[in-house]
Amino acid sequence: MESHGHGHGHSNSPAPVGPVAARIVVGLLVAIGIAVIAGAVALWPGEQSVEIPLPFQTSGGGTVNTEAGTVISQDIGACGSASAGRVFTGNPTPPVGAGYDCQRSIVTIESGPNAGTRTLLEIVPGPGQPDIRTGESVRLVRQTDPSGTTQYSFNDFSRGLPLSIIVGVFAVVVCIVARWRGFRALIGLIIAFGVLVIFLLPALLDGAPAIPAALVAGSIILYAVLYLAHGVNLRTSSALLGTLTSMALAAVLSYVAIRMTHLTGLSEEQNTDVQAYIQNVSITGLLLAGFIIGSLGVLNDVTITQASSAFEIAAADATATRRSIFTSAMRVGRDHIASTVYTLVLAYAGGALPLLLLFSVAGRSIQDVLTGDAVAIEIVRSAVGGIALSLSVPLTTAIAALLARPGGVAESGTPAAPKPPARKSGRHSR
Template identity: 85%
Template sequence: MESHGHGHGHSNASAPLGPVAARIVIGLLVAIGIAVIAGAVALWPSQQSVEVPLPFQTSGGGSVETEAGTVVSQDIGACGSGSAGRVFTGNPTPPVGGGYECQRSIVTIDSGPNAGTRTLIEIVPGPGQPDIRTGESVRLVRQTDAAGTTQYSFNDFARGLPLAVIVGVFALVICIVARWRGFRALLGLIIAFGVLVGFMLPALLDGKPAIPVALVAGSIILYGVLYLAHGINLRTSSALLGTLTSMALAAVLSYVAIRMTHLTGLSEEQNTNVQAYIQQVSITGLLLAGFIIGSLGVLNDVTITQASAAFEIASADATATRRQIFSSAMRVGRDHIASTVYTLVLAYAGGALPLLLLFSVAGRSIQDVLTGDAVAVEIVRSSVGGIALALSVPLTTGIAALLARPGGVAGSPVGPGSRVEPRSPVEPGSTARAMPAPKKSGRHSR
């Protein structure tokens, strides 16, 4: 029909770049993926061994070995028993002399070469000291002194079972609420953890440059997590390209910000230990890598939301142009930015509460507190994350608006056979190809 032919041509004319944009986005993702693989090969850590830093060595110079133990009795009494830290089977020997009082705990050794025996743990009560109770499970450090005698000391509380229960409940709730997609998201977390432990940390220990290592590790995580959790489709591809671009932007911003503010990271004790005992690792590089990896979670959240919003808007309104899709999705994005910025800043503030509490009683001015290295690191981290977050919204929304064709194709598979053009009703016997109708007077006067 004449009116139908005209309407069909107008609908397609509003979004003629869909197939071209899809090919460009897929081509870019393939090229980036190849570059990431090449980068992983080039930056892959060597098999060189790294000596255990001095604070983490045993008296014999080796790594710390721990065993399981259970507290069977406890009392307060004089310190100085000859059985303290030693292995015995009956009762501990009484203390020699009348020294100061200790919390004395008899612990059965449940694992290792001395399983089934006992040891005595003496702890002087005071702030920061562990409060061990009868029946609690603990971890004991096992080491051998110069005379060949095995010594045990308290290391930490055993948290294996409680942690397993908490993680199990977390995984169960995610799978119940998000179903199969939640299960795939959990698999993505395992992949992310494997990349960090298996590639990123060894590469940093090997002295590889921090920014390339963090970018390669972050890209591998994003490819695995996004496609695994959300499926291989144009919606996920638009979110992935937006996230990769935003992550690269966050890397550049982090580098510039750290150079401008002269952040060292040495206000944190663990960074000082790294500088003292693992000289091949750059503290500034660690800061940069932390900024980049720390931005992935919030960027992924925002970009996948924006891509989904754009595709859902396109699916709900077959007549919407790309400009209309972009404008509508950006309204969602602005709300998301406003709420996520609070999340970023308050998350970092929550982690720095002990530090802020100490500063509050130190009598220092607020300016000194905010510009000091410890707090400035968190300010820069929040600011860089916020900038990358804000810019990722229009970037991802624009990519998604190019790919989200009107007519309900959100989730169409990526590939040569995927068709993203909208279909309009056709008359019986007419050809159902979705292609623009040429606007010629002869076509209407047939």
């Protein structure tokens, strides 16, 4: 029998693609993946023996150990008790003499070798000092003085439980709304954090060049996050190729911008600490790595949206040409650029609000404020991210339009006529 069934099931699957375009994109992604693996092997940090920076040492030069505690009572009274910071079981020793007043908090120690005992915290009220209340959970620094006596001091508030609740609610909401795709996205976040902690930070600490290390780490994150959250298909592959290209562009732009503006990063206290205590790490390199990694989230958001738009347009209109798919998806992309640029700039401005507040009362001119190192870093970061974001839209849309449209669709918008079947000699059974 001669049957010519041409039914194509497209249930939740993108339109077929031309084999040449698909092979080119997949080949590029495989080649980039191999290069990323080779880069990770070459830049993988070795065994490190880094001295603990002075601000993070105990008085004996060791690692700071913290224990859990709960404030059971508090009052305002004279400082100078011999029980301050010491371990006791009953009530603290009264202060000797009439000294200045301070906030006195009796804390039950709940972990470590002295669990079940108490200590006394004496804190002079003032700006920057913690406001501890009865019933609050705190973290205490435990260290031993030269005489061998254990001493406790306030370290920070205990945030383990509230943070766990907030993160748990976030994960539940994402999984309920996005279902398995949301769950896979959360797994991708864990992988991304692991890449930063296990590879990027140790590599920078080991003296690896910032741009290659950040590009390798960013590429690993993108491969894992995109394919986990959106599946292994050509739609995701087009977004991945666009994001990887845009990330490389962001790296070049970041390097040029930092060199042109002579940004140092030393206006930020943590960068100053790094320069003072970890001399083998380049502050400029840290800035570059931060620019590159910081651009991934917004680039990923835009590129996956553009790829999905192009594939949906192609699936909805079988007669649409690649040109019309590109044009239609770009209309979506322009709106996305406008909204995301606002998001990008306002996010950085929100993070710099305390700094801007200080500058506003310092009486400095607006030019000095904007061109100062601290604000200029955020301006350059926003500009570089905005340029990479804007260029990623047409790039990803073009790749997606190429993959989303079958090669047999004519540029007039109508399917190309199929070739007639070759005539066979002999009889045909019908």
